[in-house]
Amino acid sequence: MRKFIRVLSFIKPYWGYALLNAFFNILTIVFSLFSFALLVPFLNLLFGKEALVTQQPEFALSSDALLQYLNYEISRIIIESGTHQALLFICFVLVTAFFLRNVARFMSSFFMANVRVGAVKDMRNAIYRQLLILPLSFYSKNKKGDILARITGDVQEVEYSIMNYLEVLVRDPITILAFLFFMLSMSVQLTLFVLVILPGTGYIIGLIGQSLRKTSKAGQARMAEMMSHIEESISGLRIIKAFNAIEYSDRKYKEQNSLLSNLMIRLYRRRDLSSPMSEFLSSVVIIIVLWFGGRMVLDNNPSISAADFITYIIIFSQIIPPAKTFAQGYYHIQKGIASADRIFEILDAEEVIVQKPGAQPIHGFSNRIEYRDVGFSYQRDKVLHNINLTIEKGKIIALVGESGGGKSTLVDLLPRFYDVTEGQILLDGIDLRDYRIDDLRGLMGIVTQESILFNDTVFNNIAFGSSHATMEEVVAAAKVANAHDFVMQLEKGYQTTIGDRGLNLSGGQRQRLSIARAVLKNPPILILDEATSSLDTESERLVQEALAQVMSARTSVVIAHRLSTIQHADEIVVLQKGQIVERGKHDDLLAKGGVYKRLHDLQSFS
Secondary structure, three states: OHHHHHHHHHHHHHHHHHHHHHHHHHHHHHHHHHHHHOHHHHHHHHHOOOOOOOOOOOOOOOHHHHHHHHHHHHHHHHHHHOHHHHHHHHHHHHHHHHHHHHHHHHHHHHHHHHHHHHHHHHHHHHHHHHHHHOOHHHHHHOOHHHHHHHHHHHHHHHHHHOHHHHHHHHHHHHHHHHHHHHHHHHOHHHHHHHHHHHHHHHHHHHHHHHHHHHHHHHHHHHHHHHHHHHHHHHHOHHHHHHOOOHHHHHHHHHHHHHHHHHHHHHHHHHHHHHHHHHHHHHHHHHHHHHHHHHHHHHOOOOOOOHHHHHHHHHHHHHHHHHHHHHHHHHHHHHHHHHHHHHHHHHHOOOOOOOOOOOOEOOOOOOOEEEEEEEEEEEOOEEEEEEEEEEEEOOOEEEEEEOOOOOHHHHHHOOOOOOOOOEEEEEEOOEEHHHEOHHHHHHOEEEEEOOOOOOOOEHHHHHOOOOOOOOHHHHHHHHHHOOOHHHHHOOOOHHHOEOOHHHOOOOHHHHHHHHHHHHHHHOOOEEEEEOOOOOOOHHHHHHHHHHHHHHHOOOEEEEEOOOHHHHOOOOEEEEEEOOEEEEEEOHHHHHHHOOHHHHHHHHHOOO
16 A cells, blocks of 8 residues: 555646546536436426426535426426426536536546646656666666656556546545445445345455456566567677577476466456456446345335335436446556566665765865775675775876775765775865765766767767757867767767667777867866776777877876776776785786786787
């Protein structure tokens, strides 16, 4: 129930539309009741059972007063114009009431569309915002396909199963209650009998709904697994083909698809059981009411007239459709709550990297970065041990070492992609965690080994994150990054769309666009994470020239596997198993004959 209420919380911004929906739903009910109230005088007129009413009754808010007033009006028309004119009057009023009822019904749906669509839109926005905020560790523990399934399939299921039935939740209970009150005014005894037999029907419906929710949640999990497999297959299609793994991947997908299909068959059978089950139960209830009410009419001293009983049965039959729809809505909502569970797992995921209340702003870097007794662990595995490192402003610091030594983790702590688990990192003497996160990251430009580009134009990729960048600034950044010449050779220049992940460009071209993006940001601190390790010799030369220009006036932290690229660094720090084992300049480290010398000899460069 809490999850359902939480889903409904997304409706708050649209409460005005919800109130209008409720208002027109109430009008729909009023016109419905008015239509059925006309049936009593209509039947009495046909059967000639009711004496003409010549005295106008007093006004009161009750079904008896309404029926007496209708009898009075019809009696007046009969006296003045005859029975045929009275029949015509009743038919005209009925048509008008049914017309107004359906107009009100349309208007209620008209305003509900704003509520339903708006709430789902806000839910999608909230999930996407949360995905941007969550730490990188969240994505190392969750499959990308599963996350995509939650923001697409699960949200769509919530829209279909919950938001689509919001109107039912408002309209149908009010309809049922209004009709029950009207029925009570007609016959208390018969209505109390109805209220005694209805709870049993609701209990049976509830049992099916609970089963449906469990099966639905399992089905959504299976669908997420399939989405993950599809996403991995598309991303790794080159490897699948190269290793002749098409049959293996196909067989694995078919197994997952079969499991999902079997689960969905059970789900649909349970859901489809709801309609015939509720219809059968409603038929049984109507028959029991017919039997009980018929005895009341046929008694020697009938407690309800035949015309009233027929009207009562007609009104009671009108409770069945909303009750049935409400029951079906209950099944769908149970299914939707299973999807909501998966959505709230993302929305409730812990934001490990949090900004302190009252965090101070920072707009420049003036002295030094200091790692002081820093330790870091992923889950239980300790990656960094007792790191002490000072990076002076304007210096180039290179990090080298074997893969898995902790180099990337060390630089990821600087923009707070992760937070230290031991010690602290100071920027100009203040702990990074005391600064505003956006301001801190605004001081840094990052170029990674894998060029992260977007399916957009060259201009928008270079200007990414800089909403006010001009063409002149973008061109200037591209020239610094040795990218301008090849960009101008593209079909539409800076307005050329570069494809998914920039795959329409070569590796070197993609990397130079990444450097141009960092240049445009003009950060005082530059982080280069193996920025040239995947490039060919010519591309590496062009990128190195670009990097040399970029690093000339900045504090730079460079991770490098190719030691030839960092010979002129101000200090080279050698990491091994999460610890600093050597540090110094290139020639000094070679002279020591330690770990750096061994790495240098393995690469055999002159």
